[in-house]
Amino acid sequence: MIFAKSHIDLHNIRNNVERVKKLSDNIVGVGPLGIGLDGLLTWIPGAGELYSLGAGGLIVWDAVRARAAPMIVVQIIAIIVIDTVSGALPGAGKIVDVLFTGHKWSADMLTKHMDDTIYFEGARKDMQGSQEYRELLSRIQAGKEKRRVVFLG
Structure with missing residues (x-):
């Protein structure tokens, strides 16, 4: 089953997206700031990029399942690519990956789009x-x- 067929499916999609958002960018949080697996794994060569692509892929998959508008899916893909590539850059890329919460941004974009639908x-x-x-x-x-x-x- 690719597309959501019921409101229960949509509820499950929203829960999946929220789970990926929390794991990726806010496992440990202090006030508005947080760090998740995406920021922690960026320090292990290859692991951060692999995690970022996998988690981002789940958000994109859920966007398609929720029948998001094509432009929203394209924007989510662009954010995930920027997040992944920035973490792969030597040196400052690691800091950027910790500060740039692409999964959170993408997840929030998708849930807002679902709310407006x-x-x-x-x-x-x-x-x-x-x-x-x-x-x-x-x-x-x-x-x-x-x-x-x-x-x-």
Whole structure:
């Protein structure tokens, strides 16, 4: 199963993304600052890059499963690539990798995008006749609602 089919799937995707965010960039936190596996493993040659790509890949996979807009997926990929490449740079790259919380940034971007999306369980043709869909459509057409609508069926 690639795409989410229900609100339960979306809930699980959100939990996965939050887990990766916490492990990557905030296992040990002091106030607004924190360090996670991404920052710690950057000091081991190859391990930091491997972890960064793997964790970032999970966020991208969950973005696709949540049917995020293609531009959001591209932005998440760009952030993960910058995070991974910065950690691979000799010297100052290690410090940048500790300070640049790319996984947190990507995860927050995805969860905000999911919050701004209205998900309907079922196919478009099944939902078009519902009162809830007609009311939402009228709010969108009136300019009162600017959210994305995604059908999970």
